[in-house]
Amino acid sequence: MVKTERHEMPAQAAEIRKHNFNEVALGYTAELAKEEAERCLGCKNSPCMAGCPVGVRIPDFIARVKVGDMEGAVKILNTDNNLSAICGRVCPQESQCEKYCVRKLNLGGSVAIGNLERYVADYALANGLENLCESECNKAGKYEGRSVAVIGSGPASLSCASDLARAGVKVVMYEALHKAGGVLVYGIPEFRLPKSIVQKVVDNVKSLGVDLETDVVCGKTVFIDELLFEHDAVFIGTGAGLPSFLRIKGENLNGVYSANEYLTRVNLMKAYKDGAITPILHGKKVVVVGAGNVAMDAARTALRLGAEVNLVYRRSRAEMPAREDEIVHAEEEGVVFDLLRNPVEILGDENGRVKGMRVIKMELGEPDASGRRSPVPIEGSEFEIECDEVIVALGTTPNPLIKNSMPSLETSKRGTIVADECGRTSVKGVYVGGDAMTGAATVILAMGAGKKAAKAILEDFD
Amino acid sequence: MKKYEILKKRALASNVNEYVIYAPLVAKHCLAGQFVILIVEPDGERVPFTICDYSREDGTVSILVQEVGYTTAKLAMLKVGDALEDFVGPLGNPTDLKEFDSVVLVGGGIGSAVVYPQAKQLKADGKKVDVIVGARNESLLMYVDEFERNSDNLYLITDDGSNGRKGFVTDMLKSLVESGKKYDCVFAVGPLPMMKAVCNLTRELGVKTIVSMNSMMVDGTGMCGCCRLTVGGRTKYACIDGPEFDGHEVDFDEAILRSKIYKAQEQEHLCNLRGNYGKN
Numbered sequence: 001m002v003k004t005e006r007h008e009m010p011a012q013a014a015e016i017r018k019h020n021f022n023e024v025a026l027g028y029t030a031e032l033a034k035e036e037a038e039r040c041l042g043c044k045n046s047p048c049m050a051g052c053p054v055g056v057r058i059p060d061f062i063a064r065v066k067v068g069d070m071e072g073a074v075k076i077l078n079t080d081n082n083l084s085a086i087c088g089r090v091c092p093q094e095s096q097c098e099k100y101c102v103r104k105l106n107l108g109g110s111v112a113i114g115n116l117e118r119y120v121a122d123y124a125l126a127n128g129l130e131n132l133c134e135s136e137c138n139k140a141g142k143y144e145g146r147s148v149a150v151i152g153s154g155p156a157s158l159s160c161a162s163d164l165a166r167a168g169v170k171v172v173m174y175e176a177l178h179k180a181g182g183v184l185v186y187g188i189p190e191f192r193l194p195k196s197i198v199q200k201v202v203d204n205v206k207s208l209g210v211d212l213e214t215d216v217v218c219g220k221t222v223f224i225d226e227l228l229f230e231h232d233a234v235f236i237g238t239g240a241g242l243p244s245f246l247r248i249k250g251e252n253l254n255g256v257y258s259a260n261e262y263l264t265r266v267n268l269m270k271a272y273k274d275g276a277i278t279p280i281l282h283g284k285k286v287v288v289v290g291a292g293n294v295a296m297d298a299a300r301t302a303l304r305l306g307a308e309v310n311l312v313y314r315r316s317r318a319e320m321p322a323r324e325d326e327i328v329h330a331e332e333e334g335v336v337f338d339l340l341r342n343p344v345e346i347l348g349d350e351n352g353r354v355k356g357m358r359v360i361k362m363e364l365g366e367p368d369a370s371g372r373r374s375p376v377p378i379e380g381s382e383f384e385i386e387c388d389e390v391i392v393a394l395g396t397t398p399n400p401l402i403k404n405s406m407p408s409l410e411t412s413k414r415g416t417i418v419a420d421e422c423g424r425t426s427v428k429g430v431y432v433g434g435d436a437m438t439g440a441a442t443v444i445l446a447m448g449a450g451k452k453a454a455k456a457i458l459e460d461f462d
Numbered sequence: 463m464k465k466y467e468i469l470k471k472r473a474l475a476s477n478v479n480e481y482v483i484y485a486p487l488v489a490k491h492c493l494a495g496q497f498v499i500l501i502v503e504p505d506g507e508r509v510p511f512t513i514c515d516y517s518r519e520d521g522t523v524s525i526l527v528q529e530v531g532y533t534t535a536k537l538a539m540l541k542v543g544d545a546l547e548d549f550v551g552p553l554g555n556p557t558d559l560k561e562f563d564s565v566v567l568v569g570g571g572i573g574s575a576v577v578y579p580q581a582k583q584l585k586a587d588g589k590k591v592d593v594i595v596g597a598r599n600e601s602l603l604m605y606v607d608e609f610e611r612n613s614d615n616l617y618l619i620t621d622d623g624s625n626g627r628k629g630f631v632t633d634m635l636k637s638l639v640e641s642g643k644k645y646d647c648v649f650a651v652g653p654l655p656m657m658k659a660v661c662n663l664t665r666e667l668g669v670k671t672i673v674s675m676n677s678m679m680v681d682g683t684g685m686c687g688c689c690r691l692t693v694g695g696r697t698k699y700a701c702i703d704g705p706e707f708d709g710h711e712v713d714f715d716e717a718i719l720r721s722k723i724y725k726a727q728e729q730e731h732l733c734n735l736r737g738n739y740g741k742n
Contacts, residue, residue: 176550176681176683177681178501178508178547178548178550186681186685214548215487215548215549215550216487216550217550217551217553217682217683220491220551220552220553220683221487221488221490221491221550221551221552222487223491241683241684241685242684242685243685243686243687245687245690245697247697251697252690252691252692252697252716252720253719254719254720254722254723255723257687258686258687260685260686260687261680261686261687261688264680264681264685264686265680269505269507269508269680270505275734276505277503277505277506277507277532277533277731278507278508278680279507279724279727279728279731281723281724351719351722352716352719352720352722399683399684399685400684400702401683401684401702
């Protein structure tokens with residue numbers, strides 16, 4: 001008999017995991033995966049697929065898991081999505097595929113599509129099946145002799161590069177940092193996305209024939225004009241890397257980090273490890289400002305480095321932009337939410353170190369342009385919070401390096417690169433996808449854009 | 463040649479080495495005033511250094527490094543033929559002194575490395591250029607011959623008077639201006655307190671002053687904000703807005719405090735390194 005309730009993924013207990021950097025979600029066992037797969041009704045019209053930005057044939061791969069045909073499941077998944085080990089971990093399934101599952105409301109909850117995706121992808125990684133895919137994605141030959149430069153090595157670039165390589169195009173991927181993976185290596189913490197998984201995915205993309213050049217900053221080390229000379233097309237997947245700050249007094253005190261800096265030190269530079277060369281301050285009481293996924297990542301990282309963590313957010317819990325899962329995880333681990341509070345000033349001691357934050361209480365007023373009720377300060381309600389470290393997680397904007405080095409590339413007021421829906425920019429042969437085009441969004445949307453651009457590049461070759 | 467191989471290494475002063483690194487991609491576009499970020503060993507930290515010379519033909523970039531912390535000490539242990547783990551650049555914006563006709567370059571300690579390519583450039587452009595080089599003592603003076611060849615007047619000054627006049631670069635600058643020298647720009651690079659002192663002086667003298675900020679960095683591409691500083695009341699990033707700024711607008715007191723963020727950790731690392739080094 002099929003159990004009707006959704007199988008949640010086993011996870012490390014909150015009390016234990018808040019002291020380590022190991023992955024929180026432990027993955028399905030074969031039994032759990034099979035039982036969960038059996039919950040899928042295999043709807044003919046597949047509403048779930050409409051919610052997937054890359055159109056994975058969800059009922060098809062789940063049907064293979066159901067009958068125990070793991071190779072079959074891997075084949076379908078790999079064909080539709082070459083980064084499924086990552087998507088299965090970090091996609092906001094509840095607002096995508098799982099949102100449209102017919103079981104969602106009255107049939108024990110949506111099928112755990114993300115969990116099943118992760119299970120199949122991990123099976124592929126563990127059994128050397130990373131490149132197993134349906135014949136149609138191996139059309140090498142047709143585009144032989146073509147070459148494309150891919151700038152950046154985050155989700156958009158990885159998916160674009162692998163789709164192109166699978167079509168027989170020679171791809172060179174240029175990365176500004178010393179390691180490939182973009183936000184997957186510098187941003188998302190180990191406990192949500194182990195770097196060994198990212199490394200395997202990157203290695204797999206390289207095994208398709210993609211050359212990786214690290215330490216190359218586009219707009220400084222090389223220029224797009226040069227790349228166009230050497231390649232038939234250029235794809236820009238440089239993300240949105242510039243952190244926003246609060247613009248309040250005390251923001252440059254010692255102990256104030258952007259979430260980007262904090263997470264980069266911990267994730268990319270491994271500052272969480274004993275004996276790490278790159279230093280990080282270990283605050284006793286850390287205040288994180290913001291309530292998106294990055295804020296949750298920063299807060300949970302600070303907890304693991306031994307701090308007491310408060311998260312200051314100017315709206316209420318209902319408006320927090322982070323995934324529900326991340327909010328719950330943070331809460332379970334002991335992050336305290338100071339809601340309806342807005343920082344007014346960061347206070348420092350005589351040595352320029354953070355010693356506190358002055359905040360003002362807020363209340364919710366009329367809905368603003370985003371549809372959320374806008375926060376309004378309550379006059380005279382300011383008070384001080386004691387803290388010795390502040391992490392600002394208020395979002396990021398696209399990096400201006402490329403824009404500044406290529407004036408002919410049309411950009412918007414927000415600094416994003418203007419393109420059609422397939423990623424074609426104002427410059428012939430130059431394509432874009434991911435956060436560089438849309439502004440900060442999700443891994444899966446970036447991947448989808450990378451795939452679209454790869455398709456457009458191939459079409460334009462024809 | 464290996465990627466990022468050390469082709470030459472020469473001691474310029476006590477604890478200061480010049481390294482010539484094989485990095486053709488960096489050498490291809492780099493200009494005076496820009497910097498690189500390097501990593502010495504796997505999982506090492508990312509540290510910025512100003513480019514002090516380059517050869518596009520040979521594909522080489524030169525940097526000057528003073529042993530002050532863990533990474534610079536590790537670097538000092540490397541020999542010709544060894545390779546760095548990573549070497550990325552050129553980063554930051556090049557210097558632009560074109561609009562000035564009479565420039566005095568002021569280099570303090572290791573800062574002389576940064577002003578040297580400017581001297582070369584200004585000379586090549588046929589401009590009038592004076593150079594003041596200061597150091598704690600004679601053993602820390604560097605590039606004296608090179609400056610001799612690439613300046614109209616070279617003025618040496620040491621804290622202890624062991625070479626040149628005794629005093630600070632500000633003393634030299636002040637007496638030059640008082641003696642009637644006219645400069646339309648002071649380009650000063652050195653330790654933060656020195657640049658601060660120069661700016662305080664030139665503010666009084668009313669001479670435009672440009673400084674190069676050597677802030678701590680992680681990525682060097684605007685991604686982390688570690689290198690931020692206040693210039694004219696606004697937050698700027700040394701990596702993408704600089705590294706050069708109008709010295710009269712820079713909040714040096716804040717920059718000095720920020721330069722000490724990791725003092726304690728840095729000291730601990732260095733002690734560990736020295737301890738391990740002694741045992742080997």
